Amino acid sequence: MSDNKTETLKKLPLDSWHRGFGARMVPFAGYEMPVQFEGVMAEHLWTREYAGLFDVSHMGQVQLEGEGAADALEAIVPGNISALGAGKIRYTLLLAQDGGILDDLMVTNTGRNLYLVVNGATKHDDIAYFNAQLPSDVTLSHMEDSALLALQGPKAAEALAKLNISPMQPGWPVPTDLYFMEAGPFMWGDIPLGISRSGYTGEDGFEISVPAEHAEKLAAALCALEEVKPIGLGARDSLRLEAGLPLYGHDMDADVLPVEANLNFALSKARREEGNFAGAEQVLAQYPNKTDKKRVGLLVNGRQPIREGASVVDADGNHIGAVTSGGFSPTLQKPIAMAYVPTALAETGTEITVEQRGKAISCTVADMPFVPHNYHRKPKL
Template sequence: MNMSETNEHLKQLPLGDWHRNLGARMVPFAGYEMPVQYEGVMAEHIWTRTEAGLFDVSHMGQLQLIGEGAADALEAITPGNLSALAAGKIRYTLLLAQDGGILDDLMVTNTGHDIYLVVNGATKHDDIAYMREQLPESLTLNHMEDAALLALQGPKAATALAKLNIQPLQDGWPVPTDLYFMEAGPFLWNDIPLGISRSGYTGEDGFEISVPAEHAVALAAALTELDEVRPIGLGARDSLRLEAGLPLYGHDMNPDILPVEANLNFALSKARREEANFAGAEQVLAQYPAKAAKKRIGLFVDGRQPIREGADVVDAEGNIIGNVTSGGFSPTLQRPIAMAYVPMALAGTGSTITVQQRKKQIMCTVADMPFVPHNYHRKPKL
């Protein structure tokens, strides 16, 4: 995580004072002052893996794309099959530059009446400008600046959420805990409108809840009053997503990286590959499925010393041939893990990789991702 911003001109979250009152240590992140930890990263990480953690992700960009043909138009700059997305369904996709470089990764929901997007906090203003430049003027792109976003994550997230008696906005619709992974809907809690999706970025079952900013404190307080739920900071969110093998934009992805290099082939749907009419399609598909020169891979690190973003991958002669983009200690596995870009020839599981950090060489082994199995509440296959 990049916490290099100064405290000057930092934006405040709707829950900023609430975090401080709980004793959170606040840090600069994505232009905001955000909680990095409350009682400690290790304890918060383990709590989320075993109980339910509440994360404030209100720095993320929540957008509405409104107008006829919105999903079709969005396909011009994303490789996902968005026009086939049914109402109440969510898809992970990538915002691509005209040369195929990754400008952001995002979640796209068909609400049934518009397209709801969640983009990364550090890139949201650039994303909005790019979309407005590329999309037809007949469409309206709204930035939902008056909405907060909370993520309730962990194996007891559904148990906790059920205690709030949240009701569907319309008769006949499911309650939130009847949603499956990558499903969403509109709900009411004490007459407060909520947008709830069964999704998240920890690898655990959980929900993301869009709530009017003026009601964010009430909702966060109601959740953390439950025995299963504790507030969790950015530090544990980062270690959880690393264990889950999930890339973080600005670290494991950037405009110089193409989807195949980022090991995100699943985001290139078959229908869109056949149509080949999205931004940068020629460059992207020239690498598909395994023709890129490099690839994002997972690493098990020998010893106990974590390797960090920016460390070099080197060959036997000490030449730099790749780089580490995320790294840290895994509380679940009790060992250091990392993600790195390496030449495709070295990307196979079990390959030995040498990383150089502060002039010290550390041996690593290419590992399958996720490092810790995902625990999503998926719909059973018939």
């Protein structure tokens, strides 16, 4: 059975390119994905200091078109999409009718349509949900012929500038003039690119949507630069963990509501007041802090990493929560984790006990991000 499953794994547009760089490939979200090239630790630290190129083409890229697309999307997400200006991006949550989180996603107002990036493991379910919920005058297009690359790290802008990418229209900013959560259409020679200043590592960087047939040319041009190396899924996971960013299917799922996931910022004030999104009654009943459990960060007191599935226990050894992500932090040189704990124990500095393989491990609730974000934000006036 596992052999048949392996045979049905999809290949990324850059599959052979990754293998040429010596990538170790693993199954992930229905694809064969590069988990590492040189090693997770080296790749993680390189991205923190220079720039790493991540292939995230397994993610779902979707376009919504139609005059009522923003209002229609607001029926199933709590973000203020109708107020999103052209060239701006918003993080939001796809919610079930009971308020459970079906996915988290990025929404960009391109000025012509809405461009969505959803998680790879959930993209087909997401699209089915969109199609069931959106009105007939809103058209959904799944961009299956596009690849998605993420250039992340403090040298990302410096590297991208060397490719001489130009705005699609005169007078528009070049990619490196974008601020965090801004996007635009660009041209690299005769190749169209959609570039956003965003990512999921906590570092400055860009996500680049490129026609799949040109993905290898772009990846090769970037990795020919001294600042850039290809980076695998392993380092992407350790970077996002240090950044305190939840991973769908691990740190949140359909059984978790936004406040429990500590994602209050995704519930915009205007939408809270309107209360007209999926699951609003259940979601707002918990806002801002009326919930039994909450996602928190944990610093492990010791050198033993704790992993997803480890149990949070009380003084009598009773199960009261669970670790959802965990690993060794290359930047901090110590183990860190995320977990759901009773809200009464969610305050920073609270001592928590985690049981893993019969061993009790002491942890301390910590503020997230564990490593400060390095986003290129627009200066406040």
